[in-house]
Amino acid sequence: MLPFKTLLNIDKNSPEAVFKQIASQLVLLIQKGILLPDMQLPSTRLLAADLGLHRKTIMAAYNTLIAEDWLISKERKEYRVSTLLPIIKPRTYASKSKSSYKAESAIIYDKLEHLPSFPKIAAGFKVIVDDGFPDVNIFPVERVSQEYRRLLTHQTLKKSTATWNIDGSPVIKEALSSFLNDTRGLNIEQGNLMITRGAQMAIYLAASLIIKAGDKVLVTSPNFFLADAVFMQLGAQLITVPVDDEGADVDAIADALEKNNIKLLYIIPHHHHPTTVTLSSTRRAKLLELIRIHQLAVIEDDYDYDFQYQYSPYLPLASGAHDGNVIYIGSLTKVLGSNFRLGYMISTPNFLHSAVKLKMLIDIRGDALMEGTIASLMENGEFSRFIMKANKLYEYRCDSASNLINSELNHLVEFKKPQGGMALWLKFKENYQVANIVNKASSLGLQLIGMPYFKSSDLTHDAIRFGFASLNEKELEFAVDVLKKITFAK
Amino acid sequence: MLPFKTLLNIDKNSPEAVFKQIASQLVLLIQKGILLPDMQLPSTRLLAADLGLHRKTIMAAYNTLIAEDWLISKERKEYRVSTLLPIIKPRTYASKSKSSYKAESAIIYDKLEHLPSFPKIAAGFKVIVDDGFPDVNIFPVERVSQEYRRLLTHQTLKKSTATWNIDGSPVIKEALSSFLNDTRGLNIEQGNLMITRGAQMAIYLAASLIIKAGDKVLVTSPNFFLADAVFMQLGAQLITVPVDDEGADVDAIADALEKNNIKLLYIIPHHHHPTTVTLSSTRRAKLLELIRIHQLAVIEDDYDYDFQYQYSPYLPLASGAHDGNVIYIGSLTKVLGSNFRLGYMISTPNFLHSAVKLKMLIDIRGDALMEGTIASLMENGEFSRFIMKANKLYEYRCDSASNLINSELNHLVEFKKPQGGMALWLKFKENYQVANIVNKASSLGLQLIGMPYFKSSDLTHDAIRFGFASLNEKELEFAVDVLKKITFAK
Incomplete structure (x- = not known):
């Protein structure tokens, strides 16, 4: 007899009945080719004794597997693995042939x-x-579990199967359009x-419809x-x-529009990525005027x-x-977590009609x-x-991080406290290289996982985004401590 | 006082506490601009009387909203909507300006x-x-809810946030590669x-990496x-x-490879879409030989x-x-429902490395x-x-549907019972047009939602896929009845 006591792992505290656990694990042994077709299983009495379980439990497991065609029995005495299992192929599993x-x-x-x-x-x-x-850590896990459980019924599944809803299910479109308004x-x-699946898919879809090879696209430098x-x-x-303290340079945009045949402008007016700067209201008004004058296609991220x-x-x-020239793209991922x-993408119905067609080629349905x-x-x-609630917490953390970095790391970085968002844009001072700092920090257990930006014609210093929203007090202190340590040791 | 009894909808059977329901609904009234900044709310006593609730319940609701900065109170007596709410703008809500x-x-x-x-x-x-x-209807909703609830913890969320896993989380890659082997x-x-998000995204990614404008791609006709x-x-x-009863015509493939510079072959060997035919083992062996001889890039769907x-x-x-020339694409959606x-996509590590980079531009993360x-x-x-379990059920339904359609609709369609899958490929006889039948069926409450295929140089008859797997006995009978009715009435 095979060592079933070792092969079968029974957890009496699991919500799943013990006989079901045995049944499922026997299926795995069949699929792995450990129990081969036509192989005889131990009698219910024997296996019960081996596992220290009641015979009726083993009987229930065997009967389940007989009903599902995994096992066959002769006169309820002899139990064998079926020889007619469509979805397993132990012969190929056993072969050691090299994979192509x-x-x-x-x-x-x-x-x-x-x-x-x-x-x-x-x-x-x-x-x-x-x-x-x-x-x-502040995500409402209980409530989301409750809602998910309430919705995961055969009826809901049936309903969502009966419709395509490539552009999202009607309930989320209704709730979200109202929220955005x-x-x-x-x-x-x-x-x-x-x-869409995150703002990224919306950017990809909109850009794919608009841009042809050779087209000129206007962006800030640096840019997301x-x-x-x-x-x-x-x-x-x-x-x-360029981007300065008031956001994208709108005069430079006007200038670029005069000199070039610009197909598309991509812009992040709130807490620009990566620099966290917000476009001033004067520039916002001026940009809207440019959009109307030039009938300029814009992706607003x-x-x-x-x-x-x-x-x-x-x-x-x-x-x-x-x-109608601004395609507005946003995300709930920054609220709910990754x-x-x-x-989502907001535009005219005609533009979205084509965007939905393109989405169909990539991702037929969302998650209803x-x-x-x-x-x-x-x-x-x-x-x-x-x-x-999140706003209050992050505002507090924005203050704490700004204060601590100002007082402890002013030899290393400079930054301007942003009006919102979840990150600081740390510009490294002349003597420091971002790649070097990231590496040293990593060796002390601090992972800076923002994309590093390097000094260039557009950027006077190395820089990196420092996300404060997800850091509690201890984590923030640890991060600042490590950065202090590696830069004073320099 | 506003008609709070009408505005606030309390459900005493909800799992959510009544005071929380009141708090949430007051927030909605604030967001909608029905409760304006600085507007005074009714006293707890008054609102309690109006709603027929205990005063302490109203107090709890107000206190929650004070803690969250939605309301302010003066000496715990007068309650007003805060004037400092960042995320609401009733002024724009109230304006009736035309949307751009x-x-x-x-x-x-x-x-x-x-x-x-x-x-x-x-x-x-x-x-x-x-x-x-x-x-x-056979989807294990209870078990999936249980697992989802077990996994939806702050710890899991934290863990999945800390890694990108554009190519899928390690647990699913481990379980799935073992299952596929x-x-x-x-x-x-x-x-x-x-x-990936369904097989469709895998097709899009693989094809996008391989195909440049003007490239020749070899496909069956008809094709998915x-x-x-x-x-x-x-x-x-x-x-x-062409496709015949043994699947794609492999001699024609050999011929096309001789005559053209083919960049890619796309093929569905099992239950070809739409025709449901399975490639014979002789042709499979021959095709593998062609792939090796020509070092042909293949997407196997x-x-x-x-x-x-x-x-x-x-x-x-x-x-x-x-x-290594076969890119293998599959889906769990056909098991779990839409x-x-x-x-998923299977290929060499180098090819996948580039596919993951392309996926990053479209869809940064999966659903961990x-x-x-x-x-x-x-x-x-x-x-x-x-x-x-599903296999047994669908095999039974394949038999039932085949038998019933054979006996009741042989004036209308012909088909060959497939070796597997979830659909029949119904070829309409000479006098019938698929568009016409679909329309008439719709008016009698039967929706045929498969993509219709029309008679063409490659197709001798109109045709449509008839999915039997999701139909119970009554639904199948209804469908066949309607098709019989509209075609005999013709």
Whole structure:
């Protein structure tokens, strides 16, 4: 007899009945080729004795597997693995043949060598400083579990299967359009909105429809690197304008529009990525005028709008007068945390009609359960309360981080406290290199995982984003301590 | 006083405490601009009387909102809406200004007019016949809810936030690579696997890396329309080969390879979409030889492999000798239902490295919670048992549907019973037009939502896929009845 006592792992504290655990684990042994077709299983009496369980438990497990065609029995005495199992092939499992995937294929493809890889996070870190993410410790796990459980029924599944809803399910479109109208001074209808997997997919879809190889795209320098990467992947030529303390230089935008045939402007007016600067209201008005005069196509990326630490924030360009030329992109991921990839795009119904067609080629449906769960929280006001709670916490953390870094690290960095968002833009002073600091910090257990930006013609210093929102007091102190240690030791 | 009794909707049976319900709904009234900044709220006594609740409940609601900065109180007597609310702008809400999105934008973009739109499903249908989807009524909702709840903790969220895992979380990669090795005779490692949102995203990523405008792509005719649409969107020229009862015509493939510079072959060997035919083992062997001789890049789309109603199914091309040239794409969506978009791509580590970079531009992360939930079910054998259960049910339904359609609709259609999968390929006889039948059926409450295929140089008859897997006995009878009725009435 096989050593079933070792092979079968019974957890009496599991919510799953013991006989079901045995049944499932026998299936795994069959699939792994440990129990082969036609092999005889121990009698219920024998296996019960071996596992220290009641015989009836083993009987129930065997009977379940007989009903499911995994086992066959002769006169309820002899139990054997079925010889007619469609989904297992122990013969190939047993063979030690070399996988064809060990070879280097002859496939000719675009290797995308110019694109960055995401940094791998070293094991053994103590604290991670991200480039501006929410603190998942305040996420309402109980309520979300409750809603998810309430919605995960055969009826809901049936309903969501019966419709395509490539652009998002009706419940989330209704709840979200209302939320956006209320919070952003927009005045949109459901036909102006589509749901995507995060803001990134919205950027990709909009840019793919607009940009053809050789087109000129106007961006700030520096700019959110994943937006630049999309534009370059589509063959765009990037024309850049600088960013200063009032945000993107709108005079430079006007100038670039005069000199070039610009196909698209990509801009982040609130807490610009990476520099965290907010576009001033004067420049906002001037930019809206340029958009109308030039009938300029614009992607407004407003990833961070919900987090503002002042009491009369500027509204997005999208809520101004732009003749429909502003494609407004945002994300709930910055509220809910990175596990919940829910982005959206706002535009005219005609533009969205084409965007939905393109999305169909990439990602046929969203997650109706997740969308339904979040829609419930929006409809009953919990979502807004959660944002308010997060705002208070992050505003406090923005102050703490700014104060601590000002007092402890002013030899190393300079920054301007942002009006909102979740990160500081730390500019390294002349003698310090960001790559060097990131490496040294990593060896002391501090992972700075924001994308580093290097000194260049557009950037007078090395720099990196320092996400404060997800750091509690101890973590912040640890991070500042490590940075202090490695720079004074220098 | 505002009519709070009407404005506030209290559900005493809700799991949420009554004071929390009141608090959340007051927030909504503030956001909607019904309660304006500095407006005074009724005293706790008055509101309690109005709503028929205890005064302490109202007090708890007000105190919650004070703690969250929505309300301010003077000496715990007078309660007012705060004037310092960052995320609401009643002034813009109140304005009736016309949305800029009513205008037709001047944006120049690719309208994708050549791509089909998904059919909208008419309201009031009685039965939907899809083009081959699982029956969500057997989906293990309880177990999935349990696992989801177990995983949705601050700790899990923190962990998944700390890593990018654009290619899928480690748990699902481990569980899935083991499952695929066991069931498909593959011999892959985790570095050969990446997770995508459904098979569609995998097709898009692989094709985007390989195809440049003008490249020739070899496909069957007819072919899965969303794959053809991707290739055409990328500027490919489609070279077609016919499909007969043994699957794709491999001699025609050999011929096409001689005559053309083919960049890529796209093929569905198991239950070909749309025709449901399975590639014979002789042709499979011959095709593998062609792949080796020509070092041909291949996308093998094996969306339906897990459902086979014979006891020695053919293995995928990917498990044969192909020198790494077969990119193997599959999906768990056909097992779990359309709410769970979990696809995957198998290839060499180098090819996947570039595919992950491209995915980063479109969709930065997957859903770690969903991936974790499904991985748990795989690891303990429940996933395999579920497939077995579904297989038995669908095999039975395949028989029933085949028998009933044979006996009742042989004037209308002909088809060949497939070896597996979830759909029949109904070829309409000479006098019948698919569009006409679909319309008439719809008016009687039967929605045929598979993509219709029309008579053409490659197709001798109109045709449509008839998904039997999701239909119970009554639904099947209704569908056949309606089709009989409208065709005899003709």
